[in-house]
Amino acid sequence: MIENLRGKTAILTGAAQGLGYAIAKAYAREGMCIALIDVQEDKLKQLAEELKAEGADVLPIAADLADAASTQRAAQQALEHYGEPRVLVHNAALLKERSMIDVTFEQWQKEVNIIMQAAFLLSKAVWQPMIDAGGGSIVFLSSASAIMGFVREVAYTPAKHGQEGLMKVLAMEGTPFNIAVNTVTPGAPMNTPMSASTYSEEMKQRWIDPALLAPAFVRLAKVEAADSTGQRIDAWQLSQSLKPA
Numbered sequence: 280m281i282e283n284l285r286g287k288t289a290i291l292t293g294a295a296q297g298l299g300y301a302i303a304k305a306y307a308r309e310g311m312c313i314a315l316i317d318v319q320e321d322k323l324k325q326l327a328e329e330l331k332a333e334g335a336d337v338l339p340i341a342a343d344l345a346d347a348a349s350t351q352r353a354a355q356q357a358l359e360h361y362g363e364p365r366v367l368v369h370n371a372a373l374l375k376e377r378s379m380i381d382v383t384f385e386q387w388q389k390e391v392n393i394i395m396q397a398a399f400l401l402s403k404a405v406w407q408p409m410i411d412a413g414g415g416s417i418v419f420l421s422s423a424s425a426i427m428g429f430v431r432e433v434a435y436t437p438a439k440h441g442q443e444g445l446m447k448v449l450a451m452e453g454t455p456f457n458i459a460v461n462t463v464t465p466g467a468p469m470n471t472p473m474s475a476s477t478y479s480e481e482m483k484q485r486w487i488d489p490a491l492l493a494p495a496f497v498r499l500a501k502v503e504a505a506d507s508t509g510q511r512i513d514a515w516q517l518s519q520s521l522k523p524a
């Protein structure tokens with residue numbers, strides 16, 4: 280486990296809102312340099328201004344992670360600006376509930392690309408720089424949809440399953456290079472724009488501020504392969520366990 284994240288770099292996707300926003304705020308508090316990637320340019324700029332005003336070193340990168348070339352350009356921009364990252368958090372995702380009857384190939388591919396293709400392309404981009412740096416940590420956002428099936432999730436569920444598979448392979452291949460690769464499930468209902476459109480009213484009664492899950496992502500920015508790799512981690516449980524007694 281590395282002790283201090285000050286001056287270390289994070290590449291964070293889906294930073295403009297929801298859980299990604301909470302992770303960005305937490306990494307800024309740790310003194311990390313953050314490449315913030317999102318498709319929502321205005322919200323991203325707003326977040327970057329907010330973090331800069333708090334003294335953080337951040338680089339907003341507007342990119343469409345459904346598009347391979349845009350994803351690769353974003354990764355390149357982050358690497359050219361900051362050098363090798365200590366942590367890559369691929370948090371961006373899109374969930375549009377559609378059945379097999381309704382979904383088009385283009386709609387299916389967009390969700391799969393944001394979740395799965397971008398997980399591969401971003402990991403590929405940071406892989407050699409992390410090897411050269413002697414290690415790093417890669418985190419993908421998982422979900423109950425990575426473990427079981429849900430109706431009207433013809434794209435999201437298989438993409439989240441695929442990301443789990445990629446994590447398992449990269450964890451094995453990354454161990455000799457001290458690259459930790461893990462996935463994270465929130466572990467608690469979160470109050471985010473995605474949840475606002477997908478949760479039942481009953482779940483909305485119980486949802487929590489995603490900032491309460493941020494300690495888990497700070498811990499995962501510090502881990503080395505010997506500490507944790509190839510695991511699916513519950514962010515709520517990990518964050519609770521990190522609270523001072």
Ligand SMILES: NC(=O)c1ccc[n+]([C@@H]2O[C@H](COP(=O)([O-])OP(=O)(O)OC[C@H]3O[C@@H](n4cnc5c(N)ncnc54)[C@H](O)[C@@H]3O)[C@@H](O)[C@H]2O)c1
Binds near residue numbers: 295421
């Ligand atoms: N909300 C939940 O209950 C829940 C449960 C399990 C897992 N998750 C996962 O947690 C992560 C964060 O979820 P959230 O609830 O904060 O979601 P959200 O929809 O509120 O935020 C997702 C972010 O990803 C960005 N994004 C979407 N498409 C993009 C694209 N093409 N290119 C670049 N950025 C793009 C959005 O602009 C947004 O800022 C996701 O991976 C999600 O699958 C969420």
